[in-house]
Amino acid sequence: MDFYYLKKNDSVDLSQLVFLEALENYTLFHLIDGSKVISSLTLKRHQENLLHKSFLRVNRSMMINALFVDSIVLKKDTHYICLQNGKEIRVSRRRRDTLADLAS
Template identity: 25%
Template sequence: MIKAIIVDDERFNIRNLQSLLNSQHSEIEVAGTATSPSQARGLILDLKPDVVFLDIQMRGMNGFELLKSLDERSFEVIFVTAYDEYGIMAIKFSALDYLLKPISIIELNKAVDKIKDRISTKKQNLRLENLLYLLDNQDRDENEKIALPTLKETYLIPVKNIVRCESSNNYTTFFLVDGVSHLISKPMYEYEELLSPYGFIRCHQSHLVNKKHIVSILNEDSGYLIMEYTGSKVPISKQKKSIVKSFFKIQ
């Protein structure tokens, strides 16, 4: 799912674009809308969108000025404007695309295709960066780290300090030995392939655990893994039970 925010000082324009996205592109989740640059700024910082559909000509502050006011811009931008002369400026501002009002379905579809391609490339690059980092450090077990990017900071966490990971939709929470947790706006499967070589087990659709921190296996229901440090009771799904048993050579 691609998280989007729509910014336009005319509510009709917001409703129109949101309706087009809902009917044509189920992979786009409109997580929030804003009718002013100040409101948009708060939403961007809070929701950390993948893409912002941004009106250029707004009262008080235009779209370019809004972007300049942000210290960091990790999202893609598609400008929406009624004025064709803004197109060149939008391109110079490194926008992914720009749409002219009234919005054409064909042009919207092209813009969404660009969004999907760009975000897919970003995810592939993140996996590659993490993989290369781990491979470069594989001969120094105590120093192996994984990069966990948030909006304001990228944490380099030793793999041995990760107790477990838990997913919720497109987010993953990393629980560490010191009790600290980090919520990352990336799905867990992107990290599973990186962490599996280091003894991490996918014991449930929503849970990935570090075998080094498993204290015991509780024989209730399909089973639970008891984790040290956090004291977590992590469920084992029926589908994963045989994998867990095989991992620990349990008959």
């Protein structure tokens, strides 16, 4: 198990973390069991900390764990990533190159 520390005594198991969602100056961690954990750090800060893990930024407010990607679909010129929990996340035009990272 690989843990990511949010605070001194608060951590999240990365194998249970499906995606991260920006909420202004906070970040919401969505776990595989449906529970959520909030962090007072911005999504950008978490992106810097999770750079070498299996996490990819797909739009300005979402970061996904590539291990939970089920499929990638195209709807009306917009790409969506479908996660194993059924959630569909839109991929921004500027972040489409991250889809190539998923394929490799």
